[in-house]
Amino acid sequence: LLGSLQATRALMVAAILLGLVAIFTAVTGMKCMKCMEDDQVKKMRMAVFGGVIFIIAGMAALVATSWYGNRVARAFYDPFTPVNTRFEFGSALFIGWAAASLAILGGAFLCCSCPRQETSYPPTRGYPKNAPSTGKDYV
Numbered sequence: 001l002l003g004s005l006q007a008t009r010a011l012m013v014a015a016i017l018l019g020l021v022a023i024f025t026a027v028t029g030m031k032c033m034k035c036m037e038d039d040q041v042k043k044m045r046m047a048v049f050g051g052v053i054f055i056i057a058g059m060a061a062l063v064a065t066s067w068y069g070n071r072v073a074r075a076f077y078d079p080f081t082p083v084n085t086r087f088e089f090g091s092a093l094f095i096g097w098a099a100a101s102l103a104i105l106g107g108a109f110l111c112c113s114c115p116r117q118e119t120s121y122p123p124t125r126g127y128p129k130n131a132p133s134t135g136k137d138y139v
Helices: 003-028 041-078 091-111
Strands: none
Touching: 003 041, 003 091, 041 091
């Protein structure tokens, strides 16, 4: 096989493996999980780290599908390529582009959940709680 085809396959395999690692990392950092519930800052950092891995996996998939799409387009418009052996964009390329876009978008959403910095403002006070009504509080 051509070196570019082997490189696109390797990038897609790396994107899949990074996506699996990102899923496990991001699930660990979710608020609904019991793992690491004693330290919320570390838990949020795990979610952000999973988002970064999702972005890297999405970029790897985007590079691989775009590289192969460029190869198909150049071969299609090459006048020396026989007409019966010309490839066209197939559904796998569009699925690859959509998957890469969704992985990057999901990673960006996870990165937006980064922990807030501590402020020097005093903590806000809530409203005082009223005593329970006895039912005889008429006006």
